[in-house]
Amino acid sequence: MSSHSERNDARRGKNTRGPGRFxxxxxxxxxxxxxxxxxxxxxxxxxxxxxxxxxxxxxxxxxxxxxxxxxxxxxxxxxxxxxxxxxxxxxxxxxxxxxVEPLESAALEDFVAEPGAVLVMLDQVTDPQNVGAILRSAAAFGARGLILQDRHAPRLAGALAKAAVGAVDAIPTAQVVNLSRALESLAESGWRAVGLDGAAEASLEEALDGGPTVLVLGSEGEGLRRLVAEHCDVLAKIPMPGGFESLNVSAAAAVALYAATRARP
Missing domain, CATH: 3.30.1330 (60s Ribosomal Protein L30; Chain: A;)
Incomplete structure (x- = not known):
């Protein structure tokens, strides 16, 4: 039977094992x-x-x-x-x-608006597993880049990088101060923003036109913030005839990226 000195003493909140054993x-x-x-x-x-x-x-x-x-x-x-x-x-x-040192942020000017080009923007999506899975889908469907707000996003390392399975180094990521201003800048460069909103009237298929598109996804539960939604050219929903209210944000991103791929000219 183990002595008291070899057990975790929960009352004291510390480990009292003998030195060197673990x-x-x-x-x-x-x-x-x-x-x-x-x-x-x-x-x-x-x-x-x-x-x-x-x-x-x-x-x-x-x-x-x-x-x-x-x-x-x-x-x-x-x-x-x-x-x-x-x-x-x-x-x-x-x-x-x-x-290793973190990757430098990409610049919005690096993303050239070409027919069929797709970017993904995340509005306060903070879970590393979700962001990593979204990066993986972005790489799989040929997205040009990912855009995050620098104050409300996990760093591109650790569990996020593990979930991304190498996509952290395959997809350029821009970290910006303000997403609304980023959307304004992208609009001036020829990008069209499609925000995902479960309450929207248009379907995602109807909203996509094959032009250079920024897919904008919000956090689970809260969705897109008001100012970010207002800076989107159109809001669209993913039809879900099965009756479930919503998809996990990484699953929604994969569906949206697949739809955008099909809309390419």
Whole structure:
């Protein structure tokens, strides 16, 4: 039977295990690291990335990295437990983790308005898993970029990058101060904004015209904020004959991106 000194003392709110038996997990904010093979490999392959600060990999992953990217000074061979110690609890790292400077924000001027071009704008969508899944769909359907408000969006690392499966480095992301002003600037460049709103009269199919389109999606529950909605050229809904009131925002983004793909000339 374990002694009191070897148990977690919930009353005191601290761990009273003997020293050295279980190493303390290192403090590792989720926005400091990328993990998962696809996310890390995409970052290493991206010429827009700064040099890695640290790259932890199991022996097998280290050999794979060297085959694909050559010798990297930042590479350190570590076992799975050692890698896990550098990451947030429960991170599924697949034998590799990378600490690197964040990507620089894209500029709105980088997004050229061409027939069939699609951008995605997120209004206060803050869940990293949702944003990561939206980036993955954006990459799959050939979107030109993602636009986020810098104060109300998760950083493009950690669990978000893992969910995006490499799309963080495939899709340029612009982080802007004000979404309404961003929509004004994009409109001047020839973009047309289609906001998704479950209460809209027009269907998404009716709203899409095949021209350069910004798909604007709001947070679950609150939807688009008033000023953002007012800066959209049209509001549209995704018809749902099955009777469910709404889709998860990442699922709605995937449906909207597919619809926009079909509307391309």
């Amino acid at each position: 190493p303390k997990r290192a403090e590792a904010p989720a926005d400091d690291w990328l993990w998962g093979w696809h996310a890390v490999a995409a970052a290493l392959a991206n010429p827009r990335r700064a040099k890695p600060q640290r790259l932890l990999a199991t022996a097998d992953r280290a050999r794979e990295i060297e085959r694909r990217f050559g010798r990297l000074p930042a590479l350190e061979v570590a076992d799975n437990a050692q890698i896990a110690q550098r990451l947030p609890q429960g991170a599924v790292h697949q034998g590799v983790a990378l600490k």
